[in-house]
Amino acid sequence: MSTTKASQSTTATASDENPSVTGAFGSCPLPIFDHPNIVMGHGSGGKLSAELIDKIFVQRFRNPILDRMDDQAVLEIGGMRLAFTTDSFVVTPLFFPGGDIGHLAVNGTVNDLAMCGARPLYLSAAFILEEGLPTQDLARVVESMRDAANAANIQLVTGDTKVVNRGKGDKVFITTTGIGIVDRPTEMSADRAQPGDKVILSGFIGDHGITILSQREHLEFESDLKSDCAPLHSLVEAMLNEAEANGNIKGIRCMRDPTRGGVATVLNEIARKSHVGMRLHESSIPVRESVRGACEVLGLDPLYVANEGKLLAVVAPQIADQLIVRMRKHPLGTESQIIGEITGQPRDMVLMKTSIGGTRVVDVLFGEQMPRIC
Amino acid sequence: MSTTKASQSTTATASDENPSVTGAFGSCPLPIFDHPNIVMGHGSGGKLSAELIDKIFVQRFRNPILDRMDDQAVLEIGGMRLAFTTDSFVVTPLFFPGGDIGHLAVNGTVNDLAMCGARPLYLSAAFILEEGLPTQDLARVVESMRDAANAANIQLVTGDTKVVNRGKGDKVFITTTGIGIVDRPTEMSADRAQPGDKVILSGFIGDHGITILSQREHLEFESDLKSDCAPLHSLVEAMLNEAEANGNIKGIRCMRDPTRGGVATVLNEIARKSHVGMRLHESSIPVRESVRGACEVLGLDPLYVANEGKLLAVVAPQIADQLIVRMRKHPLGTESQIIGEITGQPRDMVLMKTSIGGTRVVDVLFGEQMPRIC
Numbered sequence: 001m002s003t004t005k006a007s008q009s010t011t012a013t014a015s016d017e018n019p020s021v022t023g024a025f026g027s028c029p030l031p032i033f034d035h036p037n038i039v040m041g042h043g044s045g046g047k048l049s050a051e052l053i054d055k056i057f058v059q060r061f062r063n064p065i066l067d068r069m070d071d072q073a074v075l076e077i078g079g080m081r082l083a084f085t086t087d088s089f090v091v092t093p094l095f096f097p098g099g100d101i102g103h104l105a106v107n108g109t110v111n112d113l114a115m116c117g118a119r120p121l122y123l124s125a126a127f128i129l130e131e132g133l134p135t136q137d138l139a140r141v142v143e144s145m146r147d148a149a150n151a152a153n154i155q156l157v158t159g160d161t162k163v164v165n166r167g168k169g170d171k172v173f174i175t176t177t178g179i180g181i182v183d184r185p186t187e188m189s190a191d192r193a194q195p196g197d198k199v200i201l202s203g204f205i206g207d208h209g210i211t212i213l214s215q216r217e218h219l220e221f222e223s224d225l226k227s228d229c230a231p232l233h234s235l236v237e238a239m240l241n242e243a244e245a246n247g248n249i250k251g252i253r254c255m256r257d258p259t260r261g262g263v264a265t266v267l268n269e270i271a272r273k274s275h276v277g278m279r280l281h282e283s284s285i286p287v288r289e290s291v292r293g294a295c296e297v298l299g300l301d302p303l304y305v306a307n308e309g310k311l312l313a314v315v316a317p318q319i320a321d322q323l324i325v326r327m328r329k330h331p332l333g334t335e336s337q338i339i340g341e342i343t344g345q346p347r348d349m350v351l352m353k354t355s356i357g358g359t360r361v362v363d364v365l366f367g368e369q370m371p372r373i374c
Numbered sequence: 375m376s377t378t379k380a381s382q383s384t385t386a387t388a389s390d391e392n393p394s395v396t397g398a399f400g401s402c403p404l405p406i407f408d409h410p411n412i413v414m415g416h417g418s419g420g421k422l423s424a425e426l427i428d429k430i431f432v433q434r435f436r437n438p439i440l441d442r443m444d445d446q447a448v449l450e451i452g453g454m455r456l457a458f459t460t461d462s463f464v465v466t467p468l469f470f471p472g473g474d475i476g477h478l479a480v481n482g483t484v485n486d487l488a489m490c491g492a493r494p495l496y497l498s499a500a501f502i503l504e505e506g507l508p509t510q511d512l513a514r515v516v517e518s519m520r521d522a523a524n525a526a527n528i529q530l531v532t533g534d535t536k537v538v539n540r541g542k543g544d545k546v547f548i549t550t551t552g553i554g555i556v557d558r559p560t561e562m563s564a565d566r567a568q569p570g571d572k573v574i575l576s577g578f579i580g581d582h583g584i585t586i587l588s589q590r591e592h593l594e595f596e597s598d599l600k601s602d603c604a605p606l607h608s609l610v611e612a613m614l615n616e617a618e619a620n621g622n623i624k625g626i627r628c629m630r631d632p633t634r635g636g637v638a639t640v641l642n643e644i645a646r647k648s649h650v651g652m653r654l655h656e657s658s659i660p661v662r663e664s665v666r667g668a669c670e671v672l673g674l675d676p677l678y679v680a681n682e683g684k685l686l687a688v689v690a691p692q693i694a695d696q697l698i699v700r701m702r703k704h705p706l707g708t709e710s711q712i713i714g715e716i717t718g719q720p721r722d723m724v725l726m727k728t729s730i731g732g733t734r735v736v737d738v739l740f741g742e743q744m745p746r747i748c
Contacts, residue, residue, distance in 0.1 A: 038507040043537030053535060056513055060520045065531040073531035075496055077555065080452045086498035086551055087534045092542075122449055124460035126549045128502070133412040139430055146434045157439040157447035160461045160549075161427060163417030164746060168466075168544040175500045175534075175549035177460055181451065372538060 041367025045260025045306075048367045070190060071112045071256065074182060081182035083118035085109060088175040092372050094137065096215045098207075098226030101174055102144030104308060104374055107231045108259070109178040110152040114233040115255045115311070117188055117240060118180030120154040125176050127161045130169035141172060152231040154178065184240055185249060192253040193274035197342040198320035200313040202235065202327060203335040204228070205263055206291040209305035212373050214294065225290050230309030232257060235332045242326040243319055251316030252323075258312055259374055261365050264303040264350065266312055268364045272348045280340035280352040280362065304365050306373045314342060415741025419634025419680075422741045444564060445486045445630065448556060455556035457492035459483060462549040466746050468511065470589045472581075472600030475548055476518030478682060478748055481605045483552040484526040485631045488607040489685070491562055491614060492554030494528040499550050501535045504543035515546060526605040528552065558614055559623060566627040567648035571716040572694035574687040576609065576701060577709040578602070579637055580665040583679035586747050588668065599664050604683030606631060609706045616700040617693055625690030626697075632686055633748055635739050638677040638724065640686055642738045646722045654714035654726040654736065678739050680747045688716060 041048040058066055065073045072085035089105040099107075106123065113120045125145065129138065149156050207228040214225065236255065243249045258266045263285070271278045287295075287302045295302050309332060315323055320338055327333030340352075350362040415422040432440060439447045446459035463479040473481075480497065487494045499519065503512065523530050581602040588599065610629065617623045632640040637659070645652045661669075661676045669676050683706060689697055694712055701707035714726075724736040 035509050038503045038505055038509060038512065038537055040505055040537050040539065042503065043535060049535065052509075053533075056509065056516055057533060057535075060513075060516050061523070061530045063529055063531070065529070066533075073496070073498075075531065075553070077456070077495065077553075078452065078454045080454070082451070082553075084496060084498060084553065085532055086500045086549070088500040088502050088536045088549060090502060090536045090538050121451065122447070122458060124447075124458060124551055126460045126462040126551075128462050128464060128547055128549075129412045129416065131412055131414055135409050135412060135426075135430065138412065139434075142430055142434050149435070155437055155439070156435045157437065157449065158459055159427075159431060159440075161417060161423065161431075162462045162464045162746075163412055163414050164464050164544060164547075165414065167541060169547075170538060170542040173502055173538075173543075173547070175460070175462060175502075175551075177498055177500075177549075177551035179449070179451075179456075179458060179553070372536075 039367070040371045043371060044365060044368045045265055046365030046367060068189070070116065072116050074116055083113050083116050083180040083182055085112040086175060086177040087112065088173060089374060090170070090173050090372050091212065091374050092170060093215055094141065094171055096227055097211055099229035100141060100144050101172060102141035103148050103229050105174040105176045106145050106148035106152065106154070107229055107308065108374060109176040110154055110231040110233055111257045113178045113180035114236040115257055116182060117184060117186035117236065118182045120152055120178055120180045120233055122179045123149060123154045123156045123176055125156055125159045125174060127159070128169055128173040129161065129163045130171050131163060131166040133171050138172060148231065152233055184244070186240065186252065187250050188252060188254045190254050190256070190270045190273040193270050193276050193314040193342045194253070195276060195342050195344040196317050197253055197314050198317055198338045199267070199278065199280065199340040199342070200315055200320065200323060201263065201285065201337055201339045202311045202333045204286045204288050204291070205307055205310060206287060206295065206302040206305035208308040209370055209373050210291045210294045213298070213370055228307055228309035230332055232309065232311050232332065235311065235327065235330045238326055238330050239313065239323055242323055246319050246322055248316060248319050251319045253314040253316070255311050255313045258307050258310060260306050262304040262306055263312060264362045265364055267350045267362070270314060271350050275347050277343035277346050278340055278350040279343050280350065282352050282355045284337050284339045286335045286337060300369065303362060304369050306370070308374065413741070414745045417745060418739060418742045419639055420739030420741060442563070444490065446490050448490055457487050457490050457554040457556055459486040460549060460551040461486065462547060463748055464544070464547050464746050465586065465748050466544060467589050468515065468545055470601055471585055473603035474515060474518050475546060476515035477522050477603050479548040479550045480519050480522035480526065480528070481603055481682065482633070482748060483550040484528055484605045484607055487552045487554035488610040489629045489631055490556060491558060491560035491610065492556045494526055494552055494554045494607055496553045497523060497528045497530045497550055499530055499533045499548060501533070502543055502547040503535065503537045504545050505537060505540040507545050512546060522605065526607055558618070560614065560626065561624050562626060562628045564628050564630070564644045564647040567644050567650050567688045567716045568627065569650060569716050569718040570691050571627055571688050572691055572712050573641070573652065573654065573714040573716070574689055574694065574697060575637065575659065575711055575713045576685045576707045578660045578662050578665070579681055579684060580661060580669065580676040580679035582682040583744055583747050584665050584668045587672070587744055602681055602683035604706055606683065606685050606706065609685065609701065609704045612700055612704050613687065613697055616697055620693050620696055622690060622693050625693045627688040627690070629685050629687045632681050632684060634680050636678040636680055637686065638736045639738055641724045641736070644688060645724050649721050651717035651720050652714055652724040653717050654724065656726050656729045658711050658713045660709045660711060674743065677736060678743050680744070682748065
């Protein structure tokens with residue numbers, strides 16, 4: 001992420017830059033958004049989400065930091081670069097093999113900080129509890145959060161609790177917000193991919209999404225399947241150390257964790273922001289047999305299934321092999337692979353060479369594949 | 375608030391300092407909390423809330439910053455003092471006279487930053503939307519947030535959106551998190567009140583709570599009653615300027631905005647944390663006739679009703695009168711009053727001299743007075 005100098009005055013110009021948004025709002029009820037009501041797909045992480053975020057939020061709050069649309073803001077305060085990120089967690093069920101909503105809430109925010117090269121420092125947590133929630137469940141969730149925070153060396157320093165009437169919430173929703181410090185000369189952003197760069201994936205995809213779905217629908221695909229929920233900050237640190245040792249820290253162009261919308265959605269975002277093409281090799285993308293089998297039964301594509309402990313990186317070709325060697329030594333990166341490369345053409349698109357030798361377009365998810373996965 | 379140096383290592387010692395919390399949890403289901411289920415009162419801001427926060431959250435996350443239990447954390451990062459605060463907003467109805475959930479979410483966080491003397495800088499917003507929410511309502515809320523952010527000169531730089539199924543949420547919940555900079559040598563904290571200090575209140579109490587309740591219950595007490603929802607940062611700035619001009623910035627011992635739980639709850643917290651007594655004068659506490667009338671009909675005490683644009687300050691007697699003069703020149707402080715003073719005895723208690731000449735104890739609210747007020 002490049003240095004983004006925030007100006008307090010930029011928000012004030014929103015209506016000048018974009019007069020139709022505020023100007024027309026009084027006379028025409030919905031000048032810029034053609035969905036009269038929110039649908040589940042608006043939370044999918046796919047095209048509908050992007051449209052909602054752009055047309056309802058970004059166009060109204062317009063400022064240079066928000067316009068970057070990265071998963072975190074990097075703020076310059078007093079000469080320091082601080083990363084700042086927030087996420088609400090609404091996963092159902094609360095507890096699942098491999099984790100729970102508390103684990104997810106801490107690790108999700110730790111990972112969003114890590115993806116811009118920040119060292120996680122401080123965390124806030126806001127709870128919306130539904131009347132009737134067993135306090136023992138809440139205590140379990142809070143203990144998970146404590147353990148996850150300790151593991152990631154991030155300190156929970158402030159919080160809030162609200163209670164809503166029975167039937168007006170769903171047990172517990174958690175919003176975590178994190179602050180981290182970017183203390184290396186990294187320049188990571190989704191618009192920095194260049195033709196020739198390699199695309200790295202840190203391991204098996206789809207474990208989290210398929211685990212949640214199996215639990216929710218009481219499907220029993222494989223008894224050993226569990227969420228990959230994990231904090232990625234130390235894997236990122238190892239990668240930054242390796243790039244620095246090779247004198248090429250800027251060779252790590254960008255990192256993203258493919259959560260909602262999966263690998264396909266993140267790679268499409270990078271391709272579009274960098275105005276490059278991308279070519280993936282299906283045979284090199286690690287998918288467990290249990291996940292592949294479940295996806296076939298359910299009619300899902302693992303490329304679109306959520307992960308909670310995996311990262312994608314676009315890196316300079318000169319350091320790609322060294323990064324893979326280093327990542328495979330880390331417990332969360334043992335299955336790391338180069339899964340593709342950046343191409344000049346066709347721009348803004350992700351293509352995949354399939355295992356049977358054909359080539360297909362990997363497009364962005366339109367609406368809902370699996371709601372409330374995180 | 376005094377400088378709080380955060381140590382990353384402190385969280386790791388939680389279980390050592392407090393072995394019974396984690397150690398006993400496996401063998402005994404609820405060793406430290408005797409409510410099997412969450413009730414509305416756990417969100418009241420009163421005694422039940424305090425018990426939940428202490429026994430479920432603070433005892434598990436134990437660290438010096440969280441232990442202060444202020445409405446915001448003050449972090450030392452790179453020699454700077456940064457304020458960090460989060461709040462979820464679940465108010466119903468979404469729109470009410472004087473504001474809406476968007477206004478409330480921005481101003482609530484701006485005010486929590488201002489109460490430790492911080493200048494608001496950056497804001498994040500996380501939305502939990504219920505399937506079926508009219509997008510036009512969401513757009514109205516977002517436009518309110520933009521206007522409130524511009525008015526408070528705070529920049530929204532990152533966010534998140536989740537969607538939950540119909541019946542699993544309530545239209546829209548918003549969690550805002552703010553970062554501000556404490557760039558004056560203030561020392562404000564709830565444990566700094568001293569005998570002889572004066573208690574200042576910035577205006578009429580109870581407007582917000584009674585407005586929300588009137589809307590919700592379709593009561594028509596007074597057509598002109600509206601929420602006092604407002605950003606207090608510039609009123610705080612005027613007070614800090616005045617204290618500085620008097621060479622006594624540390625004479626402002628603490629500030630708090632009396633939201634959930636009202637004036638009574640906040641003053642009790644200050645009395646207990648400072649181990650002092652407090653004596654209020656009922657006749658000097660400004661309450662509108664419409665609010666007083668509504669409270670009488672509903673059996674409520676205005677001292678416990680929520681406010682969203684008022685502040686309480688405990689200040690040194692030497693600067694109290696000058697502060698009142700300065701505050702009354704500010705549009706949000708025209709009705710500022712000295713409403714009482716700090717006493718040595720009886721410790722940890724708030725007493726009030728009533729209008730008819732008696733004295734009564736002003737205790738903390740136990741459970742729920744008005745749910746979902748913010």
